[in-house]
Amino acid sequence: MPGLDEVSDIKSDGLKTAARHPVPKGEPILEMRALQKKYGAVEALKPASITFLSGEIHAIVGENGAGKSTLIKLLTGVIRRTSGEVYWCGKPVQLDNPHEAIARGINAVHQEVVLCPHLSVAANMFLGDEMKSAGLMRKRAMTEAAQSVLDDLGFNLPAAATLGSLTIGQQQLVATARAAMRGTQFLIFDEPTAYLTRQESAQLFRLIRRLQGEGVTIVYISHRMEEVFELADRVSVLRDGTHVGTRRIGETNDAELITLMINRTIEQIYHKEHFPAGEVIVETRGLSGPGFEDVSLTVRAGEIVGLYGLIGAGRSEFALGLYGRHASTAGEVYWQGRKVKIANERTAMDLGIALAPESRRDQGLCLNLPIGLNINLPVFSRLTRGLTINRQKEIENADRQIRDLKIKTPSRRVLASAMSGGNQQKIVIGKWLSHGAKLFIFDEPTVGVDVGTKAEIYRLFARLLENGAGIILISSYLPEVYELSDRLHVFRRGRLVASHDYRAASHEEVLTQAIGV
Amino acid sequence: MSAETVDSGAGPAPRKGVSILFGLTLLGLLLFLWLLLGLATNSFWTPNNISNLLRQGAMTAILAVGQTFVIITAGIDLSVGAVVGFTSVIVAWLLAAGVPLWIAIILTLAFGVLIGAFHAFGIVRMGLPPFIITLATLTSLRGIGLLITNGSTISITNEAFTNFSRADFLGVPSLFWMVIVVAIPAYVFLHLSRFGRYLFAVGSNSEAARLSGVNVHRTIYLAYILSSTCAAFVGLLLASRIGIGNATQAEGWELQAIASSVIGGTSLFGAVGSVHGPLLGAFILATINNGANLLNVNSFWQRIITGVLIIVIVYFDQLRRRGAR
Ligand SMILES: Nc1ncnc2c1ncn2[C@@H]1O[C@H](COP(=O)(O)OP(=O)(O)OP(=O)(O)O)[C@@H](O)[C@H]1O
Ligand SMILES: [Mg+2]
Numbered sequence: 081m082p083g084l085d086e087v088s089d090i091k092s093d094g095l096k097t098a099a100r101h102p103v104p105k106g107e108p109i110l111e112m113r114a115l116q117k118k119y120g121a122v123e124a125l126k127p128a129s130i131t132f133l134s135g136e137i138h139a140i141v142g143e144n145g146a147g148k149s150t151l152i153k154l155l156t157g158v159i160r161r162t163s164g165e166v167y168w169c170g171k172p173v174q175l176d177n178p179h180e181a182i183a184r185g186i187n188a189v190h191q192e193v194v195l196c197p198h199l200s201v202a203a204n205m206f207l208g209d210e211m212k213s214a215g216l217m218r219k220r221a222m223t224e225a226a227q228s229v230l231d232d233l234g235f236n237l238p239a240a241a242t243l244g245s246l247t248i249g250q251q252q253l254v255a256t257a258r259a260a261m262r263g264t265q266f267l268i269f270d271e272p273t274a275y276l277t278r279q280e281s282a283q284l285f286r287l288i289r290r291l292q293g294e295g296v297t298i299v300y301i302s303h304r305m306e307e308v309f310e311l312a313d314r315v316s317v318l319r320d321g322t323h324v325g326t327r328r329i330g331e332t333n334d335a336e337l338i339t340l341m342i343n344r345t346i347e348q349i350y351h352k353e354h355f356p357a358g359e360v361i362v363e364t365r366g367l368s369g370p371g372f373e374d375v376s377l378t379v380r381a382g383e384i385v386g387l388y389g390l391i392g393a394g395r396s397e398f399a400l401g402l403y404g405r406h407a408s409t410a411g412e413v414y415w416q417g418r419k420v421k422i423a424n425e426r427t428a429m430d431l432g433i434a435l436a437p438e439s440r441r442d443q444g445l446c447l448n449l450p451i452g453l454n455i456n457l458p459v460f461s462r463l464t465r466g467l468t469i470n471r472q473k474e475i476e477n478a479d480r481q482i483r484d485l486k487i488k489t490p491s492r493r494v495l496a497s498a499m500s501g502g503n504q505q506k507i508v509i510g511k512w513l514s515h516g517a518k519l520f521i522f523d524e525p526t527v528g529v530d531v532g533t534k535a536e537i538y539r540l541f542a543r544l545l546e547n548g549a550g551i552i553l554i555s556s557y558l559p560e561v562y563e564l565s566d567r568l569h570v571f572r573r574g575r576l577v578a579s580h581d582y583r584a585a586s587h588e589e590v591l592t593q594a595i596g597v
Numbered sequence: 598m599s600a601e602t603v604d605s606g607a608g609p610a611p612r613k614g615v616s617i618l619f620g621l622t623l624l625g626l627l628l629f630l631w632l633l634l635g636l637a638t639n640s641f642w643t644p645n646n647i648s649n650l651l652r653q654g655a656m657t658a659i660l661a662v663g664q665t666f667v668i669i670t671a672g673i674d675l676s677v678g679a680v681v682g683f684t685s686v687i688v689a690w691l692l693a694a695g696v697p698l699w700i701a702i703i704l705t706l707a708f709g710v711l712i713g714a715f716h717a718f719g720i721v722r723m724g725l726p727p728f729i730i731t732l733a734t735l736t737s738l739r740g741i742g743l744l745i746t747n748g749s750t751i752s753i754t755n756e757a758f759t760n761f762s763r764a765d766f767l768g769v770p771s772l773f774w775m776v777i778v779v780a781i782p783a784y785v786f787l788h789l790s791r792f793g794r795y796l797f798a799v800g801s802n803s804e805a806a807r808l809s810g811v812n813v814h815r816t817i818y819l820a821y822i823l824s825s826t827c828a829a830f831v832g833l834l835l836a837s838r839i840g841i842g843n844a845t846q847a848e849g850w851e852l853q854a855i856a857s858s859v860i861g862g863t864s865l866f867g868a869v870g871s872v873h874g875p876l877l878g879a880f881i882l883a884t885i886n887n888g889a890n891l892l893n894v895n896s897f898w899q900r901i902i903t904g905v906l907i908i909v910i911v912y913f914d915q916l917r918r919r920g921a922r
Contacts, residue, residue, distance in 0.1 A: 085828075224895045403655055403808075405807075405808065412751075425807060425808055425810050426810050426812065429810045435808060437808055442802075442805075443804050443805055443806055443808055444808075445802065445805055446797070446798050446801035446805050446806065446868065447801065447802065448801050448868050448869070449797055449798065449801045453794060453797065453798070457805075457806065457809040457810075457811065458793070458809045458810050460791035460794055460795070461791060463791070464790070464791050467785060467879070468785060468789040468790055469789060469790060469791055469794070511809065521841055554769055574825060
């Protein structure tokens with residue numbers, strides 16, 4: 081097995097070595113042979129052999145916790161394999177640290193953005209690879225270079241802004257630009273469109289095609305079947321850590337892939353039941369606050385009110401405003417006909433509002449605490465008898481949510497950070513289901529959630545509605561809000577610009593209103 | 598994703614089990630030290646020395662428990678040593694002014710509450726980092742104490758008060774009983790009540806805690822008030838033990854408390870910690886000091902050994918936490 085000397089060899093020649101000896105299109109560029117990863121007793125990836133061909137777009141699909149991100153982290157040297165081999169351009173390679181992967185031209189845009197929120201966009205793009213002259217960083221030059229890359233890619237983003245001030249979707253685009261910029265041979269996307277709107281997704285797809293045109297091999301992970309069929313040449317399916325098959329895209333279909341993924345069939349993903357609209361639960365009149373202005377809408381018992389818009393359109397800000405996280409600057413809120421002032425989150429919860437926020441990592445979860453504690457966090461006051469918590473109830477409640485939502489974990493005591501992205505999302509939802517409410521606000525509830533579970537979550541929505549609750553559903557994924565909302569509101573630049581009844585407008589109409597051309 | 602995975606075998610690092618294991622390791626280390634010192638010296642296992650050891654460890658242990666609450670919220674309280682010195686002055690001064698003992702004790706503890714509330718105020722309302730605000734009180738409290746005493750000490754003549762620290766109950770020093778008096782409610786608070794869970798949640802991700810309806814500000818007030826009140830309580834014990842109020846006492850005890858807490862498995866990044874850990878940590882440190890004295894080890898070496906021990910224990914704890922990468 082080649083050791084470190086080969087790595088340093090590659091480093092000294094830089095990236096161009098790889099570029100000068102490209103594997104001919106269609107030949108294997110990276111081969112996994114019985115690659116395996118164990119986390120303690122958990123076998124996240126069972127020995128899998130997948131071959132990636134030079135210049136192809138290779139999709140990987142599978143349920144939450146199937147091992148997709150694990151595979152990616154193995155190929156990019158973020159984690160070390162337990163056993164197996166990887167061949168790069170026909171030669172066995174170690175890939176046991178990120179530097180080696182990058183030096184060989186293997187890059188990834190990870191599921192959770194792993195950049196520095198306090199640095200500028202440009203600084204992040206050049207992180208670890210800064211432009212220097214005489215040992216000093218050339219800040220201006222970097223900002224200019226970064227800006228020209230962003231413009232060239234068609235991303236409308238300011239290179240000088242701090243990364244943290246951007247939305248998660250925009251940060252994801254920065255991560256993409258960063259990877260694209262680095263003379264990549266092999267680029268992996270782990271659910272890149274999860275937080276992107278249609279428009280941004282379209283930009284990303286153009287970029288992916290362009291990179292493919294330049295000979296880059298692309299690995300594309302997604303839970304959205306239509307994206308897989310739109311982009312990919314071939315698709316590999318993982319189920320429970322096992323590689324269960326690879327198909328040419330022309331020789332397979334939705335149903336076959338889903339069956340491979342979950343070992344059963346789903347008749348219908350968007351499960352919609354109509355309930356007679358009941359009393360008005362909440363009504364906002366001209367509500368304004370940071371990031372949104374003059375929003376008037378009502379939610380009745382038994383209905384789903386969808387909010388669609390581009391990222392940064394003010395939907396999440398509106399939700400946070402209604403929930404009392406930010407003080408509103410104008411307008412009124414009526415709760416079941418009574419005028420109320422929602423000054424903080426506690427007041428909102430006591431009225432009967434639940435908010436499952438947009439970012440599971442920043443707002444939704446205490447990552448280094450156990451799953452059980454996360455699920456119970458909103459309800460501890462209810463679980464308390466006298467001075468102490470009722471252990472029995474605490475355990476029951478956590479275990480019930482884990483069971484109902486099929487959160488894939490051996491125990492409620494496992495830390496939330498050890499869960500796959502989709503399973504983390506389920507914890508966020510679970511904690512509000514156990515709390516219960518009259519009005520549920522779900523902000524991007526199915527980000528990173530697999531098809532099977534998505535269908536289950538939508539069924540769950542129907543159960544909530546049946547019990548007399550109302551739902552505000554915020555999503556950047558048009559089919560989801562479109563198919564589920566009894567009433568669909570479109571946001572643009574902080575304002576509510578259009579409203580439609582169930583399926584009253586076409587996709588195109590809604591999109592046009594959101595973009596505002 | 599199938600139902601059986603939910604029930605299957607041992608998963609990655611169930612937190613509770615491991616923390617018990619870690620606690621047992623520390624306890625093992627403590628017993629090992631005691632055994633070793635028992636073999637190496639004749640004087641270790643004498644009633645006198647054991648009482649002495651328990652007294653020495655008791656005050657650090659109480660400080661460490663209070664400190665742990667703060668560290669769990671991802672904060673730090675550098676002021677505790679200064680609070681101990683300051684409150685020893687307060688109680689001596691009150692007693693000298695003829696205030697009845699019980700009222701003097703309650704007033705002194707009330708000072709602890711006030712100082713903690715001030716720290717939380719600085720953090721929550723003024724947006725100061727915990728390190729800064731508690732560093733500021735560290736120096737100013739010493740100053741105020743010195744002003745009150747005019748740079749000297751106030752001696753305490755109240756016999757009932759000074760006898761307390763010398764007394765035994767059931768053969769165990771009363772100071773050690775005070776550890777139990779603090780530790781039991783602290784355990785109930787941190788591990789059995791919802792407020793304990795809130796401390797962890799705030800330390801892990803305060804925004805997520807806030808959106809889950811946790812009153813983050815109140816939780817921070819709680820943590821700092823508990824820490825300062827523990828320190829004020831230790832101030833009372835110290836004043837009783839040395840019979841004077843002196844603002845320069847307890848120099849560097851904040852570091853002892855932080856070290857005990859960290860040896861006991863508390864993470865300075867927040868959201869990891871327990872009550873039994875810092876208690877064991879404090880007594881491990883006390884044992885090392887005590888043993889070094891008995892063995893006539895140069896006191897400079899004691900400091901070095903303590904430093905090395907912190908690195909070794911925390912390093913092994915980190916290894917365990919990280920698990921297999
Ligand atoms: N650091 C870790 N420690 C222990 N187990 C882990 C760790 N990271 C992942 N796992 C486990 O490995 C399995 C595979 O996780 P992985 O993140 O690869 O799933 P995924 O296919 O990317 O899922 P998703 O679609 O939800 O993102 C899961 O069961 C997960 O709980
Ligand atoms: Mg993943």
